[in-house]
Amino acid sequence: MTEGHSSGYERLQSKKSLAEILEIAVEFERTARDFYTDLIPKVSKQIRYLVEELAEEEQHHFNLFNELKSRPDIEQYIHAMVDTPASDQRFSDAIQLPDLGEKPDDQAVLQFALGREHAAMEQYRSLAESTDEGPIKALFLFLANEETLHKNQLEKLYYETIHSGGV
Amino acid sequence: MKDPTQNSKLKTQNSVLIEHSDSGSILSPLKALQFLARKPVTVPLEPRPAAANYRGFHLNDNEKCIGCSSCQKVCDNAAITMVKVPHLPEDPVNGIRNLRPAIDYGRCCWCALCVDICPTSAISLSREYVHICTQEEIDSYFILPDETGIHGEFYGQGWQKSVDSDLLDLERQPMAEVEPAARIDNFDEIVNGYTDQQALIEASRCVQCGMCHDACPTHMDAPEYIRAIWQGKPEEAVRWIYQSNPFSHVCGRVCTHRCEDACSIGRRGQPVSIRWLKRYAMDSVDHQRVKEIAAEGKVDYLSGRRIAVIGAGPAGLTAAYDLVRKGHEVSVFEARSHAGGMPRYGIPEYRLPYEILDRDIDVITSLGVKIQTNTRVGNDIGMDQLQADFDAVVLAIGLHLGRSTRIPGAEHKQVSKAVDLLRNITDGEKFKLPKQAVVIGGGNVAMDIARSIARLQKQRFGEVKVTVTALEDKAHFLADPVEIKECSEEGIEIFDARGPQECIVEKGQLKGLRTWKVRSIFDEQGRFAPAYDESDELVHEGDMIIEAIGQMSDVSILGEQLTEELEWNRGRIQVDDNGHTSVDWLWAAGDCVKGPDVVHAVADGHRVAASIERWLSGRQK
Numbered sequence: 001m002t003e004g005h006s007s008g009y010e011r012l013q014s015k016k017s018l019a020e021i022l023e024i025a026v027e028f029e030r031t032a033r034d035f036y037t038d039l040i041p042k043v044s045k046q047i048r049y050l051v052e053e054l055a056e057e058e059q060h061h062f063n064l065f066n067e068l069k070s071r072p073d074i075e076q077y078i079h080a081m082v083d084t085p086a087s088d089q090r091f092s093d094a095i096q097l098p099d100l101g102e103k104p105d106d107q108a109v110l111q112f113a114l115g116r117e118h119a120a121m122e123q124y125r126s127l128a129e130s131t132d133e134g135p136i137k138a139l140f141l142f143l144a145n146e147e148t149l150h151k152n153q154l155e156k157l158y159y160e161t162i163h164s165g166g167v
Numbered sequence: 168m169k170d171p172t173q174n175s176k177l178k179t180q181n182s183v184l185i186e187h188s189d190s191g192s193i194l195s196p197l198k199a200l201q202f203l204a205r206k207p208v209t210v211p212l213e214p215r216p217a218a219a220n221y222r223g224f225h226l227n228d229n230e231k232c233i234g235c236s237s238c239q240k241v242c243d244n245a246a247i248t249m250v251k252v253p254h255l256p257e258d259p260v261n262g263i264r265n266l267r268p269a270i271d272y273g274r275c276c277w278c279a280l281c282v283d284i285c286p287t288s289a290i291s292l293s294r295e296y297v298h299i300c301t302q303e304e305i306d307s308y309f310i311l312p313d314e315t316g317i318h319g320e321f322y323g324q325g326w327q328k329s330v331d332s333d334l335l336d337l338e339r340q341p342m343a344e345v346e347p348a349a350r351i352d353n354f355d356e357i358v359n360g361y362t363d364q365q366a367l368i369e370a371s372r373c374v375q376c377g378m379c380h381d382a383c384p385t386h387m388d389a390p391e392y393i394r395a396i397w398q399g400k401p402e403e404a405v406r407w408i409y410q411s412n413p414f415s416h417v418c419g420r421v422c423t424h425r426c427e428d429a430c431s432i433g434r435r436g437q438p439v440s441i442r443w444l445k446r447y448a449m450d451s452v453d454h455q456r457v458k459e460i461a462a463e464g465k466v467d468y469l470s471g472r473r474i475a476v477i478g479a480g481p482a483g484l485t486a487a488y489d490l491v492r493k494g495h496e497v498s499v500f501e502a503r504s505h506a507g508g509m510p511r512y513g514i515p516e517y518r519l520p521y522e523i524l525d526r527d528i529d530v531i532t533s534l535g536v537k538i539q540t541n542t543r544v545g546n547d548i549g550m551d552q553l554q555a556d557f558d559a560v561v562l563a564i565g566l567h568l569g570r571s572t573r574i575p576g577a578e579h580k581q582v583s584k585a586v587d588l589l590r591n592i593t594d595g596e597k598f599k600l601p602k603q604a605v606v607i608g609g610g611n612v613a614m615d616i617a618r619s620i621a622r623l624q625k626q627r628f629g630e631v632k633v634t635v636t637a638l639e640d641k642a643h644f645l646a647d648p649v650e651i652k653e654c655s656e657e658g659i660e661i662f663d664a665r666g667p668q669e670c671i672v673e674k675g676q677l678k679g680l681r682t683w684k685v686r687s688i689f690d691e692q693g694r695f696a697p698a699y700d701e702s703d704e705l706v707h708e709g710d711m712i713i714e715a716i717g718q719m720s721d722v723s724i725l726g727e728q729l730t731e732e733l734e735w736n737r738g739r740i741q742v743d744d745n746g747h748t749s750v751d752w753l754w755a756a757g758d759c760v761k762g763p764d765v766v767h768a769v770a771d772g773h774r775v776a777a778s779i780e781r782w783l784s785g786r787q788k
Contacts, residue, residue, distance in 0.1 A: 045735055106738060152690060161738065162717050
């Protein structure tokens with residue numbers, strides 16, 4: 001695509017309805033939840049707490065996003081078309097889950113989780129930026145904030161776990 | 168007040184004459200009748216200001232006062248009692264007690280030694296010229312002063328601490344060190360230690376407040392051993408030291424000295440060099456005599472109980488020391504070729520000579536502790552075997568595995584972990600010495616490996632080419648400031664606030680480390696969230712990159728079954744306050760549960776041994 005001269009077809013492709021976006025968001029959380037839930041019995045008991053907490057957090061987001069989708073004040077905008085940002089493909093790709101191996105360690109799990117949270121945070125932030133002021137923008141900002149909070153918590157945990165002082 | 172000489176014939180023009188006219192006449196008592204009609208002179212009880220340097224009642228600035236009790240210790244009349252004030256903060260690690268001095272004015276002689284010694288200058292004396300008590304509180308002589316004075320009204324400060332009256336010596340005795348040029352090509356110990364004269368002067372700085380005792384994880388009796396040094400009794404000092412620390416040579420050299428952080432002298436000056444005084448005491452007494460002192464109090468019977476300890480580091484051997492003194496048979500299983508744990512395999516010889524560490528270990532084995540080296544639990548003997556053969560098992564396995572950044576290229580064979588290289592150096596194992604090394608990390612391990620590689624480079628290549636890069640800025644380095652200073656003195660370049668991005672590999676060869684400038688590490692809430700300035704990129708050239716970012720325990724020795732059986736607490740084995748795990752026969756201690764620190768490991772060893780002793784006493788043989 002030539003920058004600044006996108007065709008009508010490409011412009012159409014670069015838009016999604018709010019319903020689609022929320023559907024992908026819910027799917028994103030569901031696959032993550034299931035991934036972590038499946039991982040729980042595979043990892044050593046030493047780090048099982050980490051995977052359990054991640055699964056719980058994704059379940060929380062899954063419930064939250066589902067509720068949002070059905071809220072009356074959101075429902076009226078559900079068919080509105082929204083510009084999708086450059087991060088859209090990356091975000092969609094993140095739904096595909098990698099193989100962390102038979103027995104991933106805490107660092108591998110944390111790095112994977114951080115990558116996902118970062119992709120989600122970027123996606124919602126970009127969506128908010130490309131949306132006019134109003135309830136849809138507020139919704140994206142809320143989602144971006146949720147993902148940012150979780151990413152920050154994971155980063156702190158990563159530092160405490162991996163960078164234990166180098167002492 | 169009226170001038171008593173005003174209306175008297177005692178006064179002449181230029182002088183005052185005292186007339187002693189009492190000739191002893193039998194009429195003399197009648198002379199007293201002349202006062203009969205006079206108005207009595209009374210002095211009101213209400214306070215009023217006295218002279219500027221008046222030694223009135225005590226004032227205590229509660230904000231400044233840290234409850235150290237130096238005032239109580241110095242008072243010859245025992246007029247001061249430290250009183251607990253529950254609502255005040257209490258933080259022993261940072262040298263704060265919620266005690267405040269209460270004064271017994273039935274005993275106080277207003278010498279003001281309490282003022283002159285007060286480390287924080289919280290105490291002074293007021294200008295309040297008044298009786299101790301008012302009519303309503305006529306029997307009250309025991310008072311907890313505050314900053315306003317004893318009757319709640321401030322009359323100004325009288326006697327205060329001045330430079331001339333200050334009893335504290337605020338400067339510590341300097342410690343002589345080998346100069347950088349003389350130390351960079353060898354692993355000889357850097358610190359020389361105190362002379363007799365220096366130790367005596369340094370010991371005399373101590374005010375015996377005991378803040379150090381409270382802050383020390385193993386609660387060493389530092390005031391007592393410092394007093395013994397001051398009295399010229401090093402054996403007595405060693406006796407006090409061995410009350411709480413069988414790793415006294417080690418702690419006399421590489422302790423993190425929390426005691427000094429809490430030292431009350433440090434409020435206005437340099438804290439007492441408690442660590443160096445401990446080293447002085449230990450070095451002053453013949454090793455054979457130290458062994459005899461350590462054996463004092465050991466029971467002269469065998470209990471018939473057997474305890475296994477996994478890991479011959481400070482935690483495991485402290486537990487072993489305590490338990491063998493109680494008459495138990497203790498076997499220590501050590502995977503490496505020598506005992507000592509992290510102090511041997513993680514601390515370079517220029518900070519802690521192996522021969523010094525061996526003295527501590529020799530004292531412990533002389534009491535009957537048996538150490539089986541080259542015996543890796545999990546390979547050479549299983550946990551189930553230990554459970555079957557021993558009454559109790561102590562897990563003290565340290566943090567011997569290094570963490571990796573896992574940045575791109577980190578899997579290259581010339582990217583190593585600091586703990587592995589330090590172990591190689593201790594064991595004398597050969598490795599490819601880099602001509603230019605890049606270290607990732609800002610902690611003590613990073614400094615240790617950087618300085619060790621620098622020494623080897625100087626020996627082999629005649630020059631030092633080591634770069635240290637750390638996420639933190641220098642003000643927030645986790646390494647001891649002395650380590651950072653000495654690193655720079657030895658020609659090691661330190662780049663702070665650099666985030667590692669990639670180990671650059673070209674045609675299979677490691678070329679260096681690419682870093683970005685760290686704009687901030689923590690966010691507004693103090694959480695780890697490094698933010699980089701991608702435009703500020705550096706490539707630190709090197710043919711070896713050494714990661715020193717963190718460590719973990721090798722818990723694989725537990726086996727899957729025991730790992731499942733145990734309760735865990737966020738990646739670490741869960742223990743109660745006494746180090747007891749969720750499995751009846753297993754305790755855990757030291758770095759593997761509390762994180763890296765020698766003196767914490769010693770404290771843990773004591774705690775675990777005491778818990779096992781209680782547990783054994785409640786069980787049938």
